Amino acid sequence: MTESGKTGVFWLVASVVVALAAIVAWPRSTETDLAGLIGKPIFEKFNDVLDVSMLKIDRFDEELGQLSSFEVTRDSKTNQWSIPSHDGYPADATEQIRDAATAFLNLEILDVASEVKDDHEKFGVLEPNATSLKVGDEGVGRLVQFENDNGDVLVNLIIGSKVKDSEDQRFVRIPTQDVTYVVKFDDTPLTTKFDSWIEDNLLDLSSFDIEKIGIRDYSIVRTLQGASMQPNFDADILLAENDTWQLEKLDVYEKGKPVAQTLADDQELDGTKLGELRSALDDLKIVDVRRKPDGLSGDLKADAGFMKNDDAVRSLIARGFYPQPTEDGKGEVFAANGELIATLKNGVEYLLRFGEIDQQSMDSPEESEDGSDEDVTGVNRYLLVTARVNEATFPEPELQAVPETWEQLHPEVEAAQPPKTDQPAEPAKSEEAEKPAADESESAPKPEAEKAEEPAKPDADADADSESDADEAEASEEEPEGCEAPSDDEEASDEAEPTLLLQDDSDDEAEEPAADAAEEKPADDAKPAAAAEAEEKPAAKPELTAEEKQEELEVAQEGIRKANQRKLDERNDQLEEARKKVRSLNERFADWYYVVPESEYRKIHLSRDELIKKKGTEPEGAAGAGAGPGVPGLPGGQGFPGIPGLPGN
Structure with missing residues (x-):
């Protein structure tokens, strides 16, 4: 081929190459493709919120230049949610995750704001990345990621600024793309506030179940020699049935020794403050947690091995909690700012220990909500919580004694029987014979005694009777026995009148002893009454045979034993229920230091x-000088020996 031919071919190839390069390098028109995305979901393959097993939100604090990450994950085996970014604290996240994931389900593109990378800062969709960001950088968005159990990314989106003049629209961007979209989006479920993702009832109690409050107000301060305890006062306050507070005990410490005191005539408990305390326990808020060192049990008992672990002991002391050995070989933990005891009606008792201020939460970035900056940006304090059973709530029931004999079952029958003696039975005596000898000595002979029971007659009648007796005696001498009554002529004569009077008197006398005899002699009419009285008495019981008595005794014994057992079972069931509740609570509390806002601390630390105010005065917010209760076994001013990391040890 000639040189000219070769040159022509070369230019032809070069032209083709240039043309192809021009075609490749020519800017593509994406307007048509992007326009086709409007109205379509950003994540077409994400269609089931139940697939989500992990949520992660990355945020950048522009002022501090720090990147924070909040994460919630679900265990595929237990199906329980936890917060890895907070040491794996249990999360109440089922509904929260569902709401957050639903916000991305069918999330439609409303518009395309920009295709240029340089606009990312303007729309607030810069990716939060610790390696590429520095203090003062602006326009950084929140990166939200959802994954399933296999680790597949379901959602990956940067949430930017709000669209101007539109409260419900946001600029968003997929991290691997430069295009900025406009979507209608509610980011409320995407909060990174810790307390929004956990069980909001920390203590799991109702204020209506609180029946007693115990304040053990003392303080522990570090000294050159180590640490010293200063007890202030102990108080036990009971909530009565009429919903009023009553002071059961008030011990004020003087030179380290408790001195019992009572309210003065012009003093009373501050019901408003106590009511606020009661409500605060019902709705106790925590803003963060820290994991406790290993070796510290749920009831805050520390074994000997724990006391030798310097790192573990320092972990407690740094947060205001001081472990001390006890006689039983286990350690006890005391708090820098005292304790509070809340006793419920079901016998469950909560012990809250108040530690020092948490500096870490003050320095860390935290999302705040409108009007709630005080709760998240103020001072926070450490809190330790344990539960225990108040055994006094479950006294032993009063049980009925089980009779061992039939007579013990029927003590009224035994009491009605005559006393048993070893003397042989004597013949039955009459009532007169059974009368005490004293009665016989005091009474006249029987005929006179019978007459003595008659009403006393006037003296005139007695004289008349004596005269009649004398005349009658003369007449009896003159007339033979058995003579007939006087004739009618004799009756009509005046001389016979006295005889008639005597006859009448003698007739009356003859009738009166008969009446007395009727009273003394057991009449037939009295027999039914005596028999009825005998029937009323348990006299029929002895008529039972020995076998019948034994059968009745065994039935009664079985009934009493069952009734006693029911009382014991009821008491034991209630006690076991309280113990079960305490075990469950301590499993929840065991691993954690809790961090509460200072505002919550002030409500429950009086x-x-x-606690005490003058009668008729309104409650004041004065801090007060009195502080708290003493700790058993640790008098005021006593040091804490053997604490590593403290001066003097």
Whole structure:
């Protein structure tokens, strides 16, 4: 081929190459493709919120130049949610995850704001990346990711600024693309506030179940020698049935020794403060947690091995909790700012220990909500919580004694029987014979005694009777026995009148002894009454045979034993229920230091001046000088020996 031919071919190939390069390098028109995305979901393959097993939100604090990450994950085996970004604290996230994932389900593109990378800062969709960002960088969005159990990414989106003049529209961007979209989006479920993802009832109690509050107000301060305890006062306050507070005990410490005190005539408990305390326990808020060191049990008992672990002990002391050995070989933990005891009606008792201020939560970035900056940006304090059973709530029931004999079953029958003696039975005596000898000595002979029971007659009648007796005696001498009554002529004569009077008197006398005899002699009419009285008495019981008595005794014994057992079972069931509740609570509390806002701490930590006020005065917010209760076994001013990391140890 000639040189000219070769040159022509070369230019032809070059032209083709240039043309192809021009075609490749020519800017593509994406307007048609992007326009086709409007109205379509950003994540077409994400269609089931139940597939989500992990949520991660990355945020950048522009002022501090720090990147924070909040994560919630679900265990595929237990199906339980936890928060890895907070040491794996259990999360109440089922509904929260569902709401957050639903916000991305069928999330439609409303518009395309920009295709240029340089616009990312303007729309607030810069990716939060610790390696590429520095203090003062602006326009950084929130990166939200959802994954399933296999680790597949379901959602990956940067949430930017709000669209101007539109409260419900946001700029968003997929991290691997430069295009910025406009979507209608509610980001409320995407909060990174810790307390929004956990069980909001930390203590799991109702204020209506609280029946007693115990304040053990003391303080522990570090000294050159180590640490020293200063007890202030102990108080036990009972909530009566009429919903009023009653002071059961008030011990004020003087030179380290408790001195019992009572309310003065012009003093009373501050019901408003106590009511606020009661409500605060019902709705106790926590803003963060820290995991406790290993070796510390749920009831805050520390074994000997724990006390030798310097790192573990320092972990407690740094947060305001001081472990001390006890006689039983286990350690006890005391708090820098005292304790509070809340007793419920079901016998469950909560012990809250108040530690020091948490500096870490003050320095870390935290999302705040409108009007709630005080709760998340203020001072926070450490809190330890344990539960225990108040055994006094379950006294032993009063049980009925089980009779061992039939007579013990029927003590009324035994009491009605005559006393048993070893003397042989004597013949039955009459009532007169059974009368005490004293009666016989005091009474006249029987005929006179019978007459003595008659009403006393006037003296005139007695004289008349004596005269009649004398005349009658003369007449009896003159007339033979058995003579007939006087004739009618004799009756009509005046001389016979006295005889008639005597006859009448003698007739009356003859009738009166008969009446007395009727009273003394057991009449036939009295027999039914005596028999009825005998029937009323348990006299029929002895008529039972020995076998019948034994059968009745065994039936009664079985009934009493069952009734006693029911009382015991009821008491034991209630006690076991309380123990079960305590075990469950301590499993939840065992691993954690809780961090509460200072505002919550002040509601549940009352000084003596806040607890007691003058009658008729409104509650004041004075801090008060009185502080708290003493700790058993640790008098005021006593040091804490053997604490590593403290001066003097």
